[in-house]
Amino acid sequence: YAEEGKLELSHKQTKRLVDSCYRVKSIPEKDEDGNLTDKTMKAWTDWDETSDPVETELRVWLEIVPWQWQIRANSAHFIRKLFDMLSYMEKFMNKHPNTNGARVYSLLPVATTFQAAYVKLNASTLYGLLARRIHDPKVKDFLESELNHLPFNARTFQKNKVEVLRKIFDVEQFETQNRKFVDEIKTNGYGASVTMIRPVTTT
Known part of the structure; x- marks a missing residue:
């Protein structure tokens, strides 16, 4: 989401975009009999409404609100998202090889990332x-x-x-x-x- 040729957003823009991934919808609370109360509650799996096109695009790409328990229950889905990010970074580095701070990462651990312990x-x-x-x-x-x-x-x-x-x-x-x-x-x-x-x- 950074400008073409730039590696990252500003801190303020990044925080706003990340926070948008965790803004969920507030819905009316019901009691045990199904009657509405005067309170609201969070629908933890549904995003709130947004008119920001960047936030909308990111949510469409994520598909699932990335709470820890959601990631744990849908690990294959989020590993695919990590793979997509890695693929994007590789293309970015090939297109802009002189960009400072650009790094790719390993999706899964490889032999060089740990040492055997007895x-x-x-x-x-x-x-x-x-x-x-x-x-x-x-x-x-x-x-x-x-x-x-x-x-x-x-x-x-x-x-x-x-x-x-x-x-x-x-x-x-x-x-x-x-x-x-x-x-x-x-x-x-x-x-x-x-x-x-x-x-x-x-x-």
């Missing part, structure tokens, strides 16, 4: 995970049968971390005479790292 799986984190699922009969049966009826609490898990982790994870296959499991596994959801240590030997 999560530690030890006795404390396992307790936290299982605590959320303790009401599941399968989880309860597993704790009783595989962990020898250990009391289900964080202190017991920490005190018996060697037995707990070896019951849940089959780590013996990775151990050698010179490398032993040290009660911690790291994973980023794709790969896993089993932490080992070289046992201290005395002569």
Whole structure:
């Protein structure tokens, strides 16, 4: 809506245009019996009347009042609107390559926008995970049968971390005479790292 060749509206014009997207219609309020009261209420999904052609054009393009709950319920619709804006910006930059401040953005996250983070799986984190699922009969049966009826609490898990982790994870296959499991596994959801240590030997 800025003038040809310009990137943005003034702050005042931008605020007025954005505010117009959230101006909704006021309608008469009715009581539980359907009778009119002396009050009015907001029709949160209907815009008010406007004679401004720019406001009208923007509302026709949006189609839906962009409240947070509306965006959440109609995410595919608003993703399409984001795509339309991105396409417009790309055409704008191609037409006006020397415009200062012009930027395109990624519609969805790409690999360069985040870094993989590893999560530690030890006795404390396992307790936290299982605590959320303790009401599941399968989880309860597993704790009783595989962990020898250990009391289900964080202190017991920490005190018996060697037995707990070896019951849940089959780590013996990775151990050698010179490398032993040290009660911690790291994973980023794709790969896993089993932490080992070289046992201290005395002569």
